[in-house]
Amino acid sequence: MANIMIRKGSEGYVFYMPKRDIEDPIVFLEFDSPEKWGGEIRLKNGGVYYIEPQPAPTRLPFSVRARRIDGVE
């Protein structure tokens, strides 16, 4: 589990992990509705992470804990 920050970029969501300085566009977000938001996220660099589905944040950027499933460190 690691802290990540999700922010809005010019083309959709951007993933950022402060600990490792990884910044990458999110190409896939499993749930993206106001009531249910999160789930599996896929990055452009091939990384796959999981955040517990939850109500969508009212404001971005938003810090949340995520689990790494696959891909780059």
Place this chain on the structure above:
Amino acid sequence: MAALTREETQALIQEVLEVYPEKARKDRAKHIMINDKTLESSKKCITSNRKSLPGVMTMRGCAYAGSKGVVWGPIKDVISISHGPIGCGQYSRAGRRNYYVGTTGVDTFSEMNFTSDFQEKDIVFGGDKKLAKLIEEIEMLFPLNKGITVQSECPIGLIGDDIEAVAKKMSAQIGKPVVPVRCEGFRGVSQSLGHHIANDSIRDWIISNRDGQAFEKTPYDVAILGDYNIGGDAWASRILLEEMGLRVVAQWSGDGTLAELENTPNVKLNLLHCYRSMNYIARHMEEKYGIPWIEYNFFGPTKIAESLRKIASFFDDRIKEGAERVIEKYTPVMNAVIAKYKPRLQGKKVMLYVGGLRPRHVVGAYEDLGMEVIGTGYEFAHNDDYDRTIKEMGDATLIYDDATGYELEEFVKALKPDLIGSGIKEKYVFHKMGVPFRQMHSWDYSGPYHGYDGFAIFARDMDMALNNPCWKMLTPPWLRQTDASELKKAA
């Protein structure tokens, strides 16, 4: 056009790495790449922010250097204690030329060295008592300080001192912020982690100090982040922003004050010059206070104009017009500078090896002078920096991460640049090899190089280094080829 083709560059890298033992060769090969502009991400081509190999000569510093030297040090009305043995602070004292206005020793303290001067007994019995006493003494001798930071050197983490507890206690006693910074030199692989730790300590101890307090805002408030005012850089940047109608609330951290840091959450936009050392706090402010941030580049007229327009796009028409007015005002001046120096510098090749930002930021300034950057590299960048570098550099140019002394020398011998821009540790090696050199960390005791005013100085300095007559005098007279006519004249 690069000097070498892709294959030739590849062969060069192979040849240079040949001398290493196999394991080292494999590791170093991952840190060197040939640029390919079509790449989106540097991930697959270059590895960065890894531990340097033992046995090679790296140019990196330590986390303490990143925190005390870069981020905290320049804040002028804060006293940063180098907590631990005396050397770390003394040998880095006032070395970065962060200019500021003030009377050193009275209301500003950046150039002084405050240290707890650890002795054996402090290592054995702990230094917390000494630290508390030191803070008391500082408060008595320098009452105009606005806050104190405790910059830990290596031993502090090793002996397990509780500087946080001392800081809390002393802060209550003197009624000023006392910030413990856990930037022991052994943390991380380079000064880069020190920047991060320093940013985090500002986040935890400073940034929300004035939340909820009244502040007279204007819609045009901005803060300059990641400009350390080396040789006056931040001043040369600030006047442009003010000229276009913005109000600069804070300078982080060159010529900055604690009050400026604390007021920053009130700004409309954070302007980030050195991404590597201050993106952390910019991101934090974006999340906590909803302040957007942008990166900008004030090296060379092309990039300045681009950046001014980009900054203006966040504001109303008044600022947009202001940006155009500034660009228009300086264009003739810049054209004159270029007309003067470009003919003398046109087509010259440059190799760079600097810290975490300039290897990509100054490329535009060189190009404005008709010069070409054929190789560049960072001491302590991360992959997001290389992602940004790929776009700035030409195809098939060389990019090296945490280059060793040996590699740099070999690359220079093969690529034969006309000018090298790097730091003091490299300077005299290359001077002795007969290659013109400029220090790109400290501007070789010149500067500023930021902004329009800075570009004029930059161009002059590059010309001065490159076209200095001394480079023609490197061959001693007895080795010089004399032609017949001269002999006849002598006879």
